[in-house]
Amino acid sequence: MSQPPVADGVLDVVLVDDHLMFRAGVKASLDGRIRIVGEADDVPSAIEAVRRLQPPVVILDVHLPGGDGGGGAEVIHRCADLLGTTRFLALSVSDAAEDVVAVIRAGARGYVTKAISGQDLSDAARRVAGGDAVFSPRLAGFVLDAFGAAAGDVATGDDELDRLSAREREVMRLIARGYSYREVASELFISIKTVETHVSAVLRKLQLSSRHELTRWAAARRLL
Amino acid sequence: MPGAPGAPVRLPLRRPTRGRWVGGVCTGLAIHLGAPVAVVRALFVLLTLIGAVGVGLYVFFWVTVPVGDPAAVAAQERPAALTRIAPRLRAPDRKVPLTDIGLGLLLLVAAGLLVAVRAGARVDYSWVVPTLILLVGTGLAWSQLDAVQRDRWLSVAGGRTPVSVIRLAGGLVLVGLGVVLLVGQREPIDALVRSAVAALAVLVGVALVLAPWWLRLVRELGDERAARARESERADIAAHLHDSVLQTLALIRARAGDADDVARLARAQERELRAWLYDERTTAGTSLAAELRDVVAEVEDRFAVAVETVVVGDCVPENGAEALLQATREALLNAARHGRPPLSLYLECTPDQVEVFVRDRGDGFDLDEVPADRFGVRESIVGRMRRRGGTATVRSRPGQGTEVHLCLPRNPRTHDEGTPR
DSSP states (O other): OOOOSSBTTBEEEEEEOSOHHHHHHHHHHSOTTEEEEEEEOSHHHHHHHHHHHOOSEEEEESSOOSTTSOHHHHHHHHTGGGTTTOEEEEEESOOOHHHHHHHHHHTOSEEEETTOOHHHHHHHHHHHHTTOOBOOHHHHHHHHHHTTGGGTOEESSTTOSSSEEHHHHHHHHHHHTTOOHHHHHHHHTOOHHHHHHHHHHHHHHHHHOOOHHHHHHHHHTTOO | OOSSTTOOOOOOOOBOSTTOSSSSHHHHHHHHHTOOHHHHHHHHHHHHHTTTHHHHHHHHHHHHSOBOOHHHHHHHHSOGGGSOOSOOOOOOOOOSOHHHHHHHHHHHHHHHHHHHHHHSOOOGGGGHHHHHHHHHHHHHHHGGGGOOTTOGGGOSGGGOOHHHHHHHHHHHHHHHHHHHHHHTTTSOTTOOTTHHHHHHHHHHHHHHHHHHHHHHHHHHHHHHHHHHHHHHHHHHHHHHHHHHHHHHHHHHHHTTTOHHHHHHHHHHHHHHHHHHHHOOOOOTTSOHHHHHHHHHHHHHHHHTOOEEEEEESOOOOOTTHHHHHHHHHHHHHHHHHHSOSOEEEEEEEOSSEEEEEEEOOSOOOOGGGSOTTOHIIIIIIIIHHHHTTOEEEEEEETTTEEEEEEEEEOOGGGGGGSOOO
16 A cells, blocks of 8 residues: 655646646646646546546645535545545645635645745645645644643543644644744654654544534534 | 634524434534533433423424524624635535435335225224324424525425425325324225215315415515525625725735835735635634734734734733733734744633744844843833733744743633633
8 A cells, every 4th residue: 555656756746726827836836856747626627637647646725616515625525535545735725724624624634825835835745645744833723722732631542532642732832833843853852753643643633533622613614 | 713712602503404313403402502412312312211201392393493504504693794705615415315205205105004904904003003194294294394495406496396395295195194094994995974074184184284384485584584684794795895905906006116015015905805705703802813913914014024823722812911912013023123934923822821932934143142221022022021920931043043932821810711621
């Protein structure tokens, strides 16, 4: 299952966004080791392109027209059987937590805003392709909020899905404060690999947790 | 974020279509009360064991509580000026009411069996089952009261939609069967002695069936009025947006030569538009986060920088909040003046304290080397926080930027409604 997603150093990516200008801008700004193999501009065409090309990474806009109105989350839902080999990186202009968490819970491995630089987006795509999670400061803030971590509600066991561990909370707080993975690592005296492990663990909790506040919060916004 | 701290959002009582087992009563109650669905269901089962109270209650709620998505209803009840305008992502809906179809089929089969039994051997309990069928058939017809009006494919021509027609027809057939079976109890099937009575009974049944339809029409009228009111509110907002955007564009055109001005205008407009589209707004004076965003907006406009703002939790601004905001503003100004973008701002409200982190990616500086007469950091940040019982620490390392950490303990009196541990 762990076939190298990056063959000959170039990562194949499908780009989904409903604005032609934005797609052109992204294409021009990505670095040379990312290759756009397909594009789509609404939900049905995105599903079709992803199924046909089965790329290692899909850069996916959260707000997409078409389909049942589920936007990016719907695309991921309909391609759920490909999640083992195809990773989704969500891209949004809105930065509203409810939109972001909808795509994350659907199965996206990361989330970035459209203000991101081309270099950072390329790095994020590679990180997602390697199986890691990409958290923006805003998403980290949402996670802290939704898991009640700010109120000191901290997990004691490793296998708890509904609370963050003390270390995960520390990592999330630093990311929310604008620290890069590298800076988080040096701040906490741990390796970057360990930071990535923590972030992936948080992503898993965010996707799988049935934490009461989280489900209630999501239900209130029709995400479940 | 959902609501002000300490004030849990109570969603209105509706019977959601998703997650329901029978009529969505338990699910709706659970969402309304914020209790786990399993507990509510167990309670109803328990109540049913005690003299069938649970069933009665369930039927009562089924008939009286309208169907709807609690969250959607809550969103519609918020003043339009405070809600976000961009549509929310919709989770995939179950299109076919499988429970209803299953229930209806079951009933029809039972009715058919009964007819067969009547044609053949006569069973003693035959009057119990028809009564049940009659009741359930009536229930089915009444249940069209709840047909979700806002569903796209249901909103065709005054409720004359496939589902409600099928419901009505099914209900009619069942009621008719029940009545014939009941009335013709001791008679052979061909006996027409009581046909008049039977016809009358059928008519009563029909009236019973049609009543909810009429009721529904009345209710729809009210809904339509509410929808019109909402529509006009939305139009107001659209007009407002239109004006602000158009005005900014006109300004930009007028100053097309001045790149700084254009960038500033565009940024301010983008921020406003984004807030209108994607954020739920709060009423003034109830949210520290909202006031912090105002501070950020001021700094962004003045220095033409972007500040990545992350807020965790929120609280009503209380004693010392003003000082905290002023100190934050000062820290942001320093970061914009001396640091390099991107600037990051992090606010965290917990029951015990409010923390703010302001970070830039500049060269950093040595705090000890700042002359004592420089007012900026010492007085307007550290001193201001100390006077309010808070702390301020500045951490700056050459090459790694500067981070200002502000911490303000919260008034102990206001703790009681904080998040439970």
